[in-house]
Amino acid sequence: MRYYLRMKTLSTRLVFSLVTVSILGLLFVTQSQIQAQPVMTESKSVEIKLLALDANDDKYGYALPASGDSCPQVCTGTGKAQYCYTPSSCPPPCVSNQGSGCLGSPNSCGMRNSGTVQCNGSCSASTPSNSLCGGTCVSNQGSSCTSSSNSCGMTNSGTVQCNGSCSASTPSENLCYPPIPTISITAASYIVRSGTEVLIDWDPSGWDMVDGGCELQPAGYFSSANANSDSSRLVTVTAKTTFTYRCTADPGVYADDAVERFEMIQVEVLPSLQEV
16 A cells, blocks of 8 residues: 555656646747747737746737837837837828927917927817806907007908907008118129229119118228219229128118118139230
8 A cells, every 4th residue: 555655656746747847848949939930010020028937937028129120119008918019100200390389279259278289280288268258258259350550550450359359460660661772783794804994883772871871892992982872983803802782771761670781793803814
């Protein structure tokens, strides 16, 4: 009887050892296959990286991007159920002004919330509740209206808002000023022989000379010349020369600020002819 029990014990140990070896071999093969063989995910070849074996010998891991992939990985799940993969095609890039400030849609009385530009170009700001308008809107909301006028009587068109104000802003005072004249400077020829005279002509085209004026550069070529009126002068050039005609006006003449306009020309010089 003792002999039988001992043999049974030895037999049980042998079976347990064989089972243990089989399980370890299976784990080794399974782990090798997981690490070596690629898996197709989203039409891309990805590699499964084994993380660990838990208490129940369950294997878990995550997908690594195939070589050459440039798209960001997409991850799903958490913990041991989490895995990441690289999409077969990358999503469209974000707009260039992502993160910039923006305003949401207005409510019935024109109130807006501030937000930031999202990746797709939309604004994160929500529309304020109409309850913030503090009562019902005026009866003529949405009707046409005009802004207050600037100093020369110009107005802009808009619509009546919920609170009765007009959406149109007052036109800029700069619109009341006359247009800035176009000045000019020209040369009879832009390529001359060294030491040759060339005719330079300038025209201020009605530039305001009461609160402004014009000048010619280089000044050495235009000594005593009247730059404030349409005129011309013969000058002798011996090297490549840039001629500049500049006119300026004080604030309030053509805009609220001072205005400057200039034109430039360049005369090229060829070597002078020499007798042989």
